[in-house]
Amino acid sequence: MLRNAGLWPWYPASYRPRAVQPRGDLAADEQSTIEIFRTAAPSVVHITSMSLQRDWLTRNLLRIPEGTGTGFVWDEAGHIVTNYHVVAAGSSFQVTLSDNTRWRARIVGGEPEKDLAVLKIDVPPNKLRPIPLGTSADLQVGQKVFAIGNPFGLDHTLTTGVISGLGREIPSQGGGTIDGVIQTDAAINPGNSGGPLLDSAGRLIGVNTAIYSPSGAYAGIGFAVPADTVNEIVPQLIQYGRAQRAVLGVGLFEDEMAQRVFGVEEGAVIAKVYNQEAAFEAGLRPPYWGEDGTLHFDVITAVDGKVIRRAQDVAKVLEGKKPGETVSVTLLRDGQEVTVSITLMPLRQPLR
Structure with a gap:
């Protein structure tokens, strides 16, 4: 008992807990990071994607977890x-x-070409905190x-870093490319997909979507869809279930096929012209x-x-154009250059 009280004269000090040294105030940048997390964390959610499978013994349908990801609250409507690939x-x-x-949750809309999707939950508005929106x-x-x-x-994990590059291009879920992507060295690992990338004011500047890594784990290179793209596409997904992309109404051969079969080194060879679409009316x-x-x-x-x-390149040129706008299309047809005007039409595609 005397030893426990620290009163035994020859009781070694190393046997007793050490005194805690006061640390003083947190550094200003630490306080800022803590405040950013405290403010933004209630807006971040964990998403579990499930598929239906039938039990071969009972023949009952079971919900089996398919994968997990991250998302964030967009508005008080739920x-x-x-990311599109989180729910696909x-x-x-x-x-x-x-x-x-x-x-x-139920899916409202998805845009594989931008790797974005919107879910909807029916929750009292007071339980939702929409994330502050910034600009990219x-x-x-x-x-x-x-x-x-x-x-x-590991829910609500915070990682920090810097913007490593801007204007990057990465493959999209729809087979095209996503332009203007933000590159960051903030650690992004499996499960981070769909989560917010924030600036020092705690505003959304991107949606974390992919990493570059031979192993599939963090390797110092992560990518985020820019906030301005998100702010353009998400309202369209909420209203229409899909992005209102303008199209010519043609299918194009892959570049390798165009070169091998048609001998075309530069340009986009038309593979199909869809009936009742803009290109069909223009005579393509x-x-x-x-x-x-x-x-x-x-x-x-x-x-x-x-x-x-x-x-x-065709999709890139049409990026940002709206259905109903008219574009001038230059063709090479039987060795002759032909120019036609085409009124763009909205892309007709399924919700997912």
């Missing part, structure tokens, strides 16, 4: 923004809020950024054999004066 394989979804309450238009390399997500199921043609045995085909070489060198 719309949740996440699921048939039902569960959203866990910051207070650990779980809510069944004035970002600079070197700015501090903060990522909040659920990597490996798919490949066909003439009576003399000659293969005829149209090659798009420019749209609104912008040179088309490969098939993906």
Whole structure:
């Protein structure tokens, strides 16, 4: 008892707990980071994607977890923004809020070309805190950024870093590319997908979507869809269920096929012209054999004066244009240059 009280004269000091040294106030940048997390964390949610499978013994349908990801509260109506690839394989979804309450969610819309999707939960507005929205238009390399997500199921994990690059291009879930992507060294791991990337004011500047890593784990390079793209696409998904992309109404051959079959080094070879679409009305043609045995085909070489060198360039030129706008399309047809005007039409596609 005397030893426990520290009164035994020869009781070694190393046997007793050491005194705690006062640390003083937190550094200003630490206080700022803590405040950013405290403010933004209630807006971040955990998403579980599930699929239906039948038990071969009981023949009952079971909900099997398909994967997890992150999302964030967009508005008080219960719309949740996440990545398209987080929900693409699921048939039902569960959203866990910051207070650990779980809510069944339904998909409202998705845009694979931007890797964005919107879910909806029916929750009292007072349980929802929409994330503050910033802009990606004035970002600079070197700015501090903060990522909040659920990597490996560890909910509300905060990682920090800087903007490492701007204007990057990454493959999209729809087979095209996402332009203007933000590159960051803030740690982004499996489960972070769909979570917010924040600036030092705690505003949303991007949606974490992908990492570059040979192993699949964090390797210092992460990517986020810019906030201005998110702010353009999400309202369309809420209203229409899909992005209102303007299209010509044609299918294009892949560049390798265009070169191998048609000998076209530059330009986009038209593979199909959809009936009742804009290109059909303008007289664009798919490949066909003439009576003399000659293969005829149209090659798009420019749209609104912008040179088309490969098939993906067509979608890039149409980026930001609206259905109903008119564009000038330059074609190479049987060795002759032809220019036609086409009124763009909305893309007709399923919700998912």
